[in-house]
Amino acid sequence: MENVELASGITLGVSRVGAGPAVLLNGGLGMPALVWELCGLTTSLVDAGFSVISYNARGLSPSSAPPAPYSIADMAGDAEALLDHLGITEAIVIGYSMGCYVTQSMLRTRPDLIKATVLFAGLQPSPIGALVGEMEIGLIEQIGEIPQAVLVFEQLMTTLHTTLLQDPATVAGWRDLLSASDGGWASPDGFKGQLTASYAWISAGEPLPEHLAHIDIPTLVLAFEHDLFFPPTSSRETAALIPHSAFAQIDGAGHGGLFTGPGDSIERIVAFCIENRA
Incomplete structure (x- = not known):
């Protein structure tokens, strides 16, 4: 990963691998670019002949963490500026979770940059997502932080699906993993910034039907069967x-299915990118 300074002064930690048509990966809230490699998507796309760009969004180390709040438009502007910096005039853009918000914002402001898109586990937020965001922002405003135990519980309940949550060994393993992580935030402003951007998007009633109707490029929508945030x-x-x-459901996983059981989602995404390569 290299640090790329954008014209705005924001620095992003960026990884670019492979050769061929460009694919940009927009990650979810607090999601490091490494996750794309761990789930196998990066390697599969490179093997299929694509150049893959992933990055840690503003707020996540080693990227910049300007003062909160952030907006989805801010984060989309970073992604657009990154493509401009790399000299990429057109890319397939894949968004996961909050990355779907960023991708949709890019489609509104720089549609020229996107030839096709995948909106994965993040198209239509549920009331659960809004409630969690409201709770987290309320805790930050009241006590200045979100207690680690609260974060771990919330992540367990939303990342794992019911079957995994009923298995004591799985829960214990994920609890230990989540408890040991500092989240990778560059500063407290990074976490608060991304959180406020996500909550503002949901609170505005996004995505609005009129915006969806104007998406005129090939779009693949994927959703996990047991996703509480994006049913x-x-x-x-x-x-x-x-x-x-086109829509497809990925069975047997919750919102964290990218880590716990991506099913055939990788194969579906790669096939979609190949279909829209030309």
């Missing part, structure tokens, strides 16, 4: 508002 039923209904879109 497949509502994601399917919302995907129907996007012209030229």
Whole structure:
């Protein structure tokens, strides 16, 4: 990973591997670029002949963490500026969780940069997502932070699906893993900044039907079967508002399925990118 300073003065930690048409990966809230490698997507895309760009969004070390709050438009601007910096005039853009918000914002401001898109586990937020965001922001405002135990519990309940949550060994392992992590934030402003950006998007009622109707590029929408934040039923209904879109449900996983059980999502994404390479 190298540090890239954008024209705005924001620095992003960026990884670029492979050769061929560009694919940009927009990660979720607090999601380091390394996750794309761990789940196998980066390698699969490189093997299929793509140049893959991933990055740690503002707020995540080693990227800049300007003072909070951030907006989704701010984060989309970073992604757009990164493509400009790299001299990329067109890319397939894949968004995961909050990265779907960033991708949709890019489609509104710089549609020229995106030839096709995958919106993965992040198209239609649920009331659960709004409640969690409201709770977290409320705790920060009241006591200045979110206690580690609260974060671990929330991440366990939303990352794992019901079957895994009923297995004591799995819960213990993930509890220990999450408890040992500092989140990788560059500063407290990084966490608060990304959190406020996500919550503002949800609070605004996004995605709005009129915005979805204007997405005029090939779009693949994926949703995990047991995702509490982005349930497949509502994601399917919302995907129907996007012209030229296709929807698929990935069975047997919750919101953290990218880590716990991606099913055939990697194969679906690679096939979609190959189909839209030309």
